[in-house]
Amino acid sequence: MIDNNWIEDLLNKSKSNTKKEEKEHNNPLEYKLITNLIDECYKIHKGDTLIPLGKLLASTFDLLISADYYSYVGHKGWYYCPTPTPSLYYHFTNCCPRHALGNIFYFHPASKPESGSIGKSTSRLLRAFLNVLLKKRGRSERILKGAEPVDVVIVNEETHCILFGEIKASPLLTLPLQMACEKLTDDGGKEITEHDGNLTINTIFNQQINLFVPKLVEGSWCESQYPFGNRAALSDKYWGYRSVIELLAKDASFLKNYYSFWNEALNKYHPKLTNSIYWLTNACGSPSPRPDWWPKSKGGDGAGFESVSDSKTSVGVDRTDDIKKGIYQVLKLGSEGKPVASKWKFKVGIISNIHAARHFEEYLESLKNLIWTHDTTGKAHKAGDLNPEHPLYNLFDGIIALTESHFRDEWLKEVFGLENN
DNA sequence: ATCTGGCTCTACAATGGAAA
DNA sequence: TTTCCATTGTAGAGCCAGAT
Numbered sequence: 445m446i447d448n449n450w451i452e453d454l455l456n457k458s459k460s461n462t463k464k465e466e467k468e469h470n471n472p473l474e475y476k477l478i479t480n481l482i483d484e485c486y487k488i489h490k491g492d493t494l495i496p497l498g499k500l501l502a503s504t505f506d507l508l509i510s511a512d513y514y515s516y517v518g519h520k521g522w523y524y525c526p527t528p529t530p531s532l533y534y535h536f537t538n539c540c541p542r543h544a545l546g547n548i549f550y551f552h553p554a555s556k557p558e559s560g561s562i563g564k565s566t567s568r569l570l571r572a573f574l575n576v577l578l579k580k581r582g583r584s585e586r587i588l589k590g591a592e593p594v595d596v597v598i599v600n601e602e603t604h605c606i607l608f609g610e611i612k613a614s615p616l617l618t619l620p621l622q623m624a625c626e627k628l629t630d631d632g633g634k635e636i637t638e639h640d641g642n643l644t645i646n647t648i649f650n651q652q653i654n655l656f657v658p659k660l661v662e663g664s665w666c667e668s669q670y671p672f673g674n675r676a677a678l679s680d681k682y683w684g685y686r687s688v689i690e691l692l693a694k695d696a697s698f699l700k701n702y703y704s705f706w707n708e709a710l711n712k713y714h715p716k717l718t719n720s721i722y723w724l725t726n727a728c729g730s731p732s733p734r735p736d737w738w739p740k741s742k743g744g745d746g747a748g749f750e751s752v753s754d755s756k757t758s759v760g761v762d763r764t765d766d767i768k769k770g771i772y773q774v775l776k777l778g779s780e781g782k783p784v785a786s787k788w789k790f791k792v793g794i795i796s797n798i799h800a801a802r803h804f805e806e807y808l809e810s811l812k813n814l815i816w817t818h819d820t821t822g823k824a825h826k827a828g829d830l831n832p833e834h835p836l837y838n839l840f841d842g843i844i845a846l847t848e849s850h851f852r853d854e855w856l857k858e859v860f861g862l863e864n865n
Numbered sequence: 866a867t868c869t870g871g872c873t874c875t876a877c878a879a880t881g882g883a884a885a
Numbered sequence: 886t887t888t889c890c891a892t893t894g895t896a897g898a899g900c901c902a903g904a905t
Contacts, residue, residue: 566897567896614897715867715868730866754898755868756899757898764868765870866905867904868904869902869904870902870904872899872902874898874899874900875896875898876896877895877896879892879893879895880891880893880894881890881891881892881893882890883888883889883891884888885886885887885888885889
C-alpha cells in the first residue's frame with residue numbers, strides 16, 4: 445500500500461488539482477482583495493510596529509471571509525430593529541447586534557450561508573491568502589491544494605522541503621451589515637417592536653448597505669458604520685469583494701479602526717468575559733444575562749434555550765473535535781509518510797488563521813513537543829535501547845496560525861515565523 | 866449552568882463503474 | 886474514449902443528552 449512514491453503521488457495529484465481549481469473558480473476580485481489586504485497590513489505594521497503583524501493579518505483574513513459571506517446576502521434574513529432609530533441588520537450571531545453591544549439580547553437567527561458552501565471557501569481562501577503572504581515575504585515555496593487525505597501541500601522544490609498540512613480555518617467574527625429604513629407597522633397598523641424580529645424585506649438590490657464596525661466612545665462600544673456598497677442584482681456575485689476593496693481604497697481610517705475593534709474582541713475572547721462586542725464573536729454561547737423574552741430552543745420541551753452562537757462555530761482551530769481530528773491527521777500523515785520520505789524532508793502540521801485561543805492548554809500543550817518512532821521489537825523503553833541511527837520524528841513540525849505558532853522545524857519557522865510569534 | 870461530543874442534516878467534491 | 890450518475894467521504898452546524 446504505502447510505497448516510496450506516496451509523497452510524490454500526492455504531490456502530483458495536488459498540482460493538477462490546483463490548475464483545475466484555478467480554472468473553475470473564477471472570481472477575478474479574490475486575488476486583488478487578498479493582495480490589497482496584505483499590503484495594507486504591512487503598511488500599518490511599518491507605521492506602528494507595536495501592532496503585531498500576525499494579528500493584523502488574521503483580522504484581515506476575517507474580512508476576506510466576510511467578503512465571501514456577504515456575497516450570499518439576498519432579500520431574506522434581514523432583522524428589523526426599531527429603536528433608537530429604525531434599522532435593518534444582516535448579522536452572523538443570533539441576536540440584534542446593536543443591542544448586544546449593551547448586553548441586551550433580542551433573539552434573531554443569524555443569516556449565515558449554508559455550511560456546505562462555507563467549508564470549501566474558508567479552506568480555499570486560507571490557501572490563497574498564504575500564497576500571497578509568502579510571495580510578499582519573498583519566499584519561493586508553492587502552496588497547493590492537497591488531495592485526500594491532505595488539505596494543503598507546501599513545497600520548496602530546491603531544498604526538497606515539503607509540508608502536508610491539515611487546514612482548520614474559521615473566522616473570529618463577521619461584521620453585520622446595516623441598512624437604514626422607515627418605521628414599520630404590522631397589518632393592523634401597530635408599531636413593530638424589537639421582539640417581533642425576523643422580517644423578510646422586498647429588495648436589497650441597489651440600496652446603500654453599511655458595514656457595522658463598533659467604535660469605542662468613552663470606554664463603551666457604540667454602533668458605528670462605514671458606507672459599504674450595494675448589490676446590483678442576483679448576478680452581482682462578487683459585490684462583497686468589490687465593496688471591501690473600495691472601502692479600503694476610499695477610507696484610510698477604516699482598517700485601523702476595524703483592527704482595534706477586532707483585536708479587542710480577540711483579547712477578550714473568553715467565556716468569562718461576556719461583555720458587549722463579545723456577543724459578535726463566534727461560539728460566544730448563551731446570552732448573559734438572559735432576558736425574560738429569550739426563546740427556548742426549537743422543539744425544546746426541556747430546559748434548552750437558544751444560544752447567541754453555538755460552540756460548534758468555534759474560532760480558528762479552537763473547536764475540540766477539530767483539534768482531535770487535526771492530531772489524528774498529523775499522526776496518520778507522519779507515520780505513513782515520514783519513514784518513506786526518500787528525497788523529501790517531509791513535514792506535517794496544522795494550519796489555521798487563529799491559534800487555539802481557548803483549548804491550546806488543555807488539548808495541545810502536553811503534545812506540542814512530542815516525538816515518536818516505530819519500534820517493531822516492542823522492547824524499547826528509552827532512546828538508548830534503539831540503534832543510535834534509529835530515526836525519531838516530530839508529532840507536529842508546526843502548529844501554525846497567523847496569530848500564534850509553535851514550531852519544531854527550522855524551515856517552517858523561516859516560512860511562517862512572523863514578527864509576533 | 867456550561868461544556869462536550871454523538872447523531873443528524875445539508876452541500877459539495879471525488880471516485881469509479883456503466884452507458885453512450 | 887468520453888459522459889453520466891450513483892456512491893462515498895468530508896465539513897459545518899443544529900439539536901440534544903450526559904458529565905462536570
